[in-house]
Amino acid sequence: MRRTLFESITHGALTEAAPGPDDAALAELAQALDRAARKRLGRSLSIRQVDAGSCNACELEIHALNNAFYDLERFGLRFVASPRHADVLLVTGPVTKNMAEALARTYAAMPSPKWVVAVGKCAIDGGIFAGSYAVAGGVSHVVPVDLHIHGCPPSPTDLLRGLLALLEHVGSGGRVI
Numbered sequence: 001m002r003r004t005l006f007e008s009i010t011h012g013a014l015t016e017a018a019p020g021p022d023d024a025a026l027a028e029l030a031q032a033l034d035r036a037a038r039k040r041l042g043r044s045l046s047i048r049q050v051d052a053g054s055c056n057a058c059e060l061e062i063h064a065l066n067n068a069f070y071d072l073e074r075f076g077l078r079f080v081a082s083p084r085h086a087d088v089l090l091v092t093g094p095v096t097k098n099m100a101e102a103l104a105r106t107y108a109a110m111p112s113p114k115w116v117v118a119v120g121k122c123a124i125d126g127g128i129f130a131g132s133y134a135v136a137g138g139v140s141h142v143v144p145v146d147l148h149i150h151g152c153p154p155s156p157t158d159l160l161r162g163l164l165a166l167l168e169h170v171g172s173g174g175r176v177i
């Protein structure tokens with residue numbers, strides 16, 4: 001213990017410095033998302049998030065959208081507790097067999113128009129959990145997916161870009177990615 005304390009004093013912090021935030025690009029992206037939501041829906045965008053079996057790293061990136069740096073509620077992006085208030089169903093992880101029915105019911109409870117966004121590699125095809133006895137498959141095995149956001153995990157900026165692409169291109173009824 002004494003040695004560990006001594007080493008922590010003499011060696012300093014071992015963590016890498018965080019990348020510098022690009023405030024202007026982030027603000028521009030978030031404002032574009034807000035504009036697209038108001039044009040498409042006439043109001044802000046409401047998101048219901050469901051963890052269908054992820055490792056939780058995707059959730060950490062999604063949670064970051066609400067932190068003091070991103071603070072996306074100021075641009076009209078908000079997470080809601082009930083699927084009945086949601087426009088977008090944001091799903092992370094492979095869909096475990098235990099969560100398949102809950103996910104299908106959540107989708108059924110959402111009013112139309114509604115869109116499903118599968119976040120992360122696992123949500124696309126099961127990722128590192130594919131083939132497990134406990135996994136039903138990617139999100140599209142259970143509910144129709146309008147957009148896949150790639151990454152393991154995708155960054156908050158990737159999430160914003162994905163939501164913006166969804167609002168700008170899905171109106172025709174097509175799938176984005």
Ligand code: SF4
Pocket residue numbers: 053054055056057058092093094119120121122123127128151152153
């Ligand atoms: S895509 Fe990566 S970060 Fe997201 S749930 Fe799967 S393993 Fe975890």
